[in-house]
Amino acid sequence: MEVLIIAIVEGILLGSVYGLGAMGLSLIFGIMGIINLVHGEFLMLGAFTCFWLWFLLGMNPIGATFVAMLVIAALAAFLYKVAIFRVVGKFPLLSRVLTFGLAIFLWNFSEFAFSSTFRSVNYPTGSIGFLGSYLSVNKIICFVVALIIAGVLFASLKWTRIGKALRAASQNPRVALISGINIHRIRLLSYAMGGALAGIAGGLIAIQWAICPSIGQDLILKCFAMVALGGLGSLPGALLGGVFLGIAESVGTMYWGATIAGVIAPLTVIAVFIFRPQGLWGVVERVD
């Protein structure tokens, strides 16, 4: 029984980090209607940025995570300005294939530049005893950081002017434009924010797990699962979907081994699509 509780707790700790990444994906879709297939690579690059900052400059991993956030946000803004803004609102095919091509490029670029060996950030903060087993403090720190970031995000969406502009843009872009909101800036900002969230999540992942360039593909699959669970476009849904997936994977690994746990994310997506396509907290469907 205790083992189960530990698995669930670990799942929550892990899932909230995943959920950060998923929130970025959901945000971008909610505001622009684009499925950002590059998101996995943003996560991966965030992880690597954190790793290299720690490895080459000896920076504290948590600090490196925040720097990674800024780096990936900048990358995302750059990609948006150069390529992605051209396909917003056009045929969905174009944006999907474009982000897909970008993902392939970034993935293989990283394989080429960083090689595919696994890297690991060493952040020794010990572990605390919990219910007869040990929980690594790393994971708890990452969980807290994730919660803080999520809290900041929700607070700013609710109370700041820009947050209101973002919400307005996601609900009805045309009326937002008429009301004087600069829709192009908002889209750029939201894409950069999505990248920032991915950067942080990636950094937090680097602290906990070994990383290599191909985790991008794996992570985007998990992000899809979380976003599908929570509903495309819903931020709290994405976070909760993340927690749910974290728990499912943790418990699944415990009972059935790692291979089956790898199938949990895809199976979740498929099950959600069959039974409740709009997710548990789905927002109004964007007309494709």
Add this chain to the structure above:
Amino acid sequence: MNKSDKLRLAEKFKTDKRLWLYAIAVIVLALLIALPRIVNPYLCSVVFLMFIYIAYAEAWNIMTGFTGYINFGFSVFAGIGGYASAILIIDHGIWWPVGWLLGGVFASIGALILGSFMLRLRGSYFAIGMLVILLASGVLATTKYLTPLTHGGYGFQFVQPVSDLEMYYSAFFISAATVFAAYKIITSSFGAKLLAIREDEEGAGSIGINTTKEKISAFAISGFFAGLAASVFFAFQNYIDPSSAFSAWYNSLPIIMVLLGGIGTLWGPVLGAVIMIFVEEFFWSILPETYFMACGAVIVLLVLLLPGGIITWFKSRGILPRTRAI
């Protein structure tokens, strides 16, 4: 033929441009058929691969180009076809043409099953879902529950009782069949319905087109040809394992080829496949490490500069007639 007949024929060639096209086509076809006798085996294998690519591209186009539903899971059907045909031929001793056809049939059945729930979803969800299923298939093929059937994560090597010549002509025939099927589809009312779905699904539904049924049909046909071509491909490769069967590269390859050539057109995929073979042979030897990266960059550039592909661009400029049959 007496002199006046020859004169008339020469006149025809001067006035009717299409005769030139047919003449060239006949020459090219004759060349392709006679190729194994003329050139060395390596070049033959390159042309063989070109046929497979043509079939892959056209099969992918039948689903995505005609209905507008982006199939990010093409490799699922290639993998099913490859595995099914290999298992049937090697483990159960079925005659190879039947084995290959059954590979296509199994892939088609897979498409029917997957399509029955995937195609009720909207475009965004379908795109995500197919990608997810592709990744899941790779994992599923390695689990210990399916290993007795699929030989597990390490795959298995085999030599199918097929000669190289038979493989070459089969690939030629299959690629021709795929293009012909696409031609038949796009010039039929079925094709018109698919194009209607692509342009305006709600509108199509409102005039009485059963969009789900048509989409599933297109999906199944696409899956059949994908599986069939993949069967030949894996027969040539003499080896199958989950990562090569459900490979991400051969998933993206049809996308690149069709985007390059002209999505939703008949000859676009063929053009894209031919160009791709040249590019692959050429770039693979110059920059093997950055090849995939370059392909990613190419996809990005294509979407930004030539969103429809070459043939679509030609059509929009009026260089090519804007009929469905091209």
